Amino acid sequence: MAAPSADRPAAARTLAVAAAGTLLVLVAFTTPLATLPATAAGVHAGPGGQAWILSGMSVGCAAGLLSSGALGDDYGRRRTFLLGAAVLAVGSLLGAAAPDVWLLVLARVVQGLGGAAIVACSLGLIGNAYPDGGPRARATGIWGAALGAGVAIGPFLALGLQAVAGWRLAYVAVALLAVALAAGGRVALAESRSARPRPVDALGTVLLGLGVSALLAGLVEGRSGWTRPGTLVLLVLGAALIAGFVVAEHRSRHPMLDLVLLRRPDFTGALIAALATGAGVLSITSYTPILVEQGLGGSALAGVSAMLAWSGLSALTPLSARWLSGRVSSRIQLVAGLVGCAAGQLALLGLHPSSALVRLLPGLLLAGAANGVLNAALGRQAVSSVPADRAAMGSGANNTARYIGSAIGLALVSITVTQGVGRGGGSDPATLLHGWNTAVLLTAAFSLAGAIIVLLTRTRTTAEAPVPALVR
Template identity: 30%
Template structure:
């Protein structure tokens, strides 16, 4: 018996929501198990960074290509392939016995996840075309994605507490099987007969430029920033980026049409998009390390503490939309970024208190989540609403790319700053005890949050710091630097957003209403 259109659409929405939940969980649940991975694999600090960054970079790599492939070869077909890839690579992550294997598996998992994310948008856009029905479908999708991101930390912590860390990944194998069943029953096949061009040179050069920059930030200190190897990586990164700009300006169908940046509302929204990932999302990777390493919390308690950071992002978007209608998104977006920066300032103050705890971090954590919730949906709606309807998909692609690329870069930058802050504190507190190489090795272990067994494995440290107060203070000092970077990053991007929006200039493309006057609004994922 063939299901009715209504029931078929309901099953398609269930499939999209389930896969969006999987994608969100895979981003936010993994940070809470990083300290466990550091111990059991084992993994050093740079490998911990790459466990997160491999996923993000891979998502960016496939982001723009997937839409074109789905339009050309069939959206349901590519959706099914992406779910299968995500399931198989999640299985590989769960079975990994070493950090390098997990990093490679995470990269492949990110490719499946990124493709899955784009296919979700394509399926919803094709299957829900009426205004009210479409708005409800996209709203449900965004809410479920937000639930995955918001509750991921506590879910990851609980999985580690009641089972093994592998189940943080293996659970997606089971969920993928359910999702495939829903897709086969509910999702209609569709394609664009005019989709016959894929911007491969642009995809390759942008991916190489992003990967090169992240690699330079993470590996440069070991290679020596002025060494021939490091300078070669920097030069190759710059050449790749220049090549990307040249290719996109000459491509007949570029994936990045830079002319849209002349639209003030679009440019202002893009600074808001990057600002969220210069601060909020990249710091979420490291905040569990602070709770577990500096405060000594278990994985479950660290996950519970993170709820104050994530849950406001689920509550604020409706308020942010009403605020955008009243005072306009050009004011709401910078205000949201300013609020995030203020939250980081309060977290820095709370972490530096004599008896720091989740309570001293609570005001800043809540304020960061409120700021993110204020910024996200207005950014997406403003970016897509500022361009003509036939370029809304491209604008959405640029928005998502800006988020993922800035996230990958700032995961690396925050790690670099954390390590530098820890190293500086240890060098000042333990002068002359360690040479440069030994000091950096110790700093990497401290930055990874593995403080419990440091003294037993290092005789010099046991003699100089028998109570572990120096290494704990060094970790807190390093996080102080990272939180200060979060303040500066959010506030600088808020200022740039204000300047980009301006008081005049071209707000939108011809024939397009300003976003604040748009009748239809959708709630998109908060990444």
């Protein structure tokens, strides 16, 4: 792989396109949060279909992140990034034209596959363009800010476009923006790849993609009943396929994910932190609009505005968190971010039907600030904890852990928060808020458990534990 670029204008262009792509993926991901009632009515989706509309893109992202990152490292990060933008555009157009719920869910999965390639390769491109240290800390801080900005912008954009011409217009807008991203990336991005590309790990790609898809599908279906035969089959099948992936990677001469990396405290610590982030703060804050509308009697606009308190600070704090990189170790930043998220989550306890919306602000603001620190640190660790020519794979592995954690957390939150939501859409606010308080405790426990495990993960100096070359 070429050495990180010293060409500042070229690096700045790479960062701009990579951050814009990440922002767009999160805009697409959050689109249904604000428009779910209208979307469900338009495609005749019941409670199960609505769960799949919300989760379909997660399934696609989680299934494609690691494999698309590995392909980007070996066959070109720019090429894979542009292909991801094209797939995101196609999935978005399918969503805009979907006549029924299951075609819309399929479109969301396709969006997720395209988004996976964009997110994984965006960090790989940044890692190639910026040398390790201060410049990379600043760049990954901007990338982390793009995550929060996408979550902040997506629901408002979807709600505004729905008011103009219905919920489908948001999917058309994402498709057009994805085409613009591909055009901009074609001009601005330079190609980068490993100096020693590996053959495609076909068996590992298939086993991981199918295994993660089955596992996440089982978690989504579990919201309707954990003892249903279909749910149990999906969960067991997913676990078996992922176990098969581990065995295949151990035996492969050219694995997609070399298991030697799991011996590195910085790599495993980042994976644990990403998993805890998904199962913790991301899961509970995703339900803020439901909480506001059905538990506190607010409007859809009030719901996405409350979520903005969290996502807005998630976008701002990574820009300042880069100043911590030379003063505080990444491990301590991860621990502090997870503890801050847990504190913010616990501040959301004790809600009742007469609670004012302002009661949410302290917890959401604290959780948002801490989550921004986490995003910046995770982005940096995903690149620095793997060999230089496997940066996109490192990003894919880290974000896969985040999406799997989110799927687990969302399944648990859905069961507890929505137990008061009737099949006809009605709900008992007191029951829903009781479920919310229970869900807060569960997700805060995930955040704290992640912080404790990362804190206990022993960090070694670079001289003691160099990044393995992973050449077999």
